[in-house]
Amino acid sequence: MATYNLDVTKDHCPMTFVKTKIELNKLQKGDVLQVKLLEGEPLENVPRSAREQGFNVLSVTETETKGVYNVEIQK
Amino acid sequence: MTTKKLSIIAFSGDFDKLTAVFTLATGAAAVGYEVNIFFTFWGLDALKIKQGRSPLGSNWLTKVFGVMMGGLKASPTTRFNFCGIGPKIFRYLMRKNNVATLEELVEAAKVLGINFYACEMAMHILGLKKEDFIPEVKDVLGVASFLKLSEGGQTLFI
Numbered sequence: 001m002a003t004y005n006l007d008v009t010k011d012h013c014p015m016t017f018v019k020t021k022i023e024l025n026k027l028q029k030g031d032v033l034q035v036k037l038l039e040g041e042p043l044e045n046v047p048r049s050a051r052e053q054g055f056n057v058l059s060v061t062e063t064e065t066k067g068v069y070n071v072e073i074q075k
Numbered sequence: 076m077t078t079k080k081l082s083i084i085a086f087s088g089d090f091d092k093l094t095a096v097f098t099l100a101t102g103a104a105a106v107g108y109e110v111n112i113f114f115t116f117w118g119l120d121a122l123k124i125k126q127g128r129s130p131l132g133s134n135w136l137t138k139v140f141g142v143m144m145g146g147l148k149a150s151p152t153t154r155f156n157f158c159g160i161g162p163k164i165f166r167y168l169m170r171k172n173n174v175a176t177l178e179e180l181v182e183a184a185k186v187l188g189i190n191f192y193a194c195e196m197a198m199h200i201l202g203l204k205k206e207d208f209i210p211e212v213k214d215v216l217g218v219a220s221f222l223k224l225s226e227g228g229q230t231l232f233i
Contacts, residue, residue, distance in 0.1 A: 014102030015175045018183050021105035025186075049106040 002028070007036045008046075009068060016042040017049050020073070024055060027075040032058065035071045047071050080109045080228025082221070087233060088117030090150040090162045090177060096121075096233050097180035104187040109228070112184075113221045115194035119201065121147050121181070122193060122208040133202030140201060147177065185211050192216045192224070 006023050008016045020035055027033060037046055047057045050073045058072040081103040085096045096112065104110045114122050123131065126146035132138035152161040169176050175183070184191075191212045193205070198215065205215055216224075 010173045012172075012174050014098055014105060015179075015183070018101045018105040018175075018187070022183065022186050045106075053107040 001030045001032070003032045003034060005034050005036070008042060009036055009038050011042075013041055013045075017045050020046050020050065021053075024050070024073065024075055029075050031075050033073045033075070035073065036063070037069055037071060039067045039069060043069055043071075047073075078109050079103075079107065080111070080225070082111040082113065082225035082228055082230045084221075084230070084232045085112050085114045085118035085121065086116055087153075088120035088144060088150055089153045090165065091152050091154075092233050093118070093121050093147070093150060094177050094180065097177065097184055098175075099231070099233075100189050101180055101183045101187060104184070104189050110184075110187075110189040111192060111221075111224050112189060113192045113194060113216065113224075116197045116201075117144065119193060119197055119203060119208075120144050120150060122191065122212055123147070123203075124207060124209055131203055131207050137200075137202030141203075144201075147181065150177075185209075190224075192221065 006019060008019055011019060016037060023033055035046060037043060047060055051057055056074040058074050060069060060071050062069050083096055083100060100110045100112055123146035126148040128142045128145040128149050130138040131141035150162060152165060155161045166176055193208060193212050193215050195215045195217050205212065
């Protein structure tokens with residue numbers, strides 16, 4: 001089980017969740033992807049679309065930087 | 076979990092409309108939709124291996140059309156084309172604002188396994204062959220096959 005990181009704080013719709021999906025596809029079952037994203041549209045869409053596709057959203061936490069979040073998704 | 080489905084008829088070869096096609100397609104695929112894009116007429120430009128202007132065609136007339144239409148890199152904007160400067164300006168603005176460019180969206184669409192189909196009738200008129208297109212083109216289809224593919228999902232015409 002490995003942990004991977006993805007930063008989509010500079011991206012916009014649809015690349016925030018497109019990049020997340022592409023990364024998740026590369027993972028093995030059990031691996032965790034930590035996605036760094038901004039509040040608003042990415043924070044709403046990335047965890048929701050991951051859950052809808054059967055991935056396990058382990059945590060959603062705000063980082064030290066206000067408005068920047070870390071979302072942990074397990075395949 | 077039943078798979079949701081989005082089928083898009085990409086009729087336009089315009090830069091901005093193709094951007095809409097690939098934005099919707101990649102977004103839908105990323106949230107778990109099965110996505111089919113049926114490229115017809117001007118839309119076929121997006122599939123050409125040669126992304127610039129090249130004389131693809133079966134006779135002198137279609138070869139002239141081939142040069143005039145060009146590929147993805149030669150696609151004009153619907154408005155503010157300014158003889159081809161428009162798309163360059165939009166590409167610059169997209170990069171500057173960290174918005175995916177058309178080329179990036181097309182690459183993402185390939186990685187996400189979106190199904191690309193080419194219209195048989197339009198290919199025939201324009202003298203284009205399957206070999207003129209990128210290898211990701213899954214099949215060459217007609218209306219009946221497309222209707223069957225899109226059945227039970229949402230369909231858009233762009």
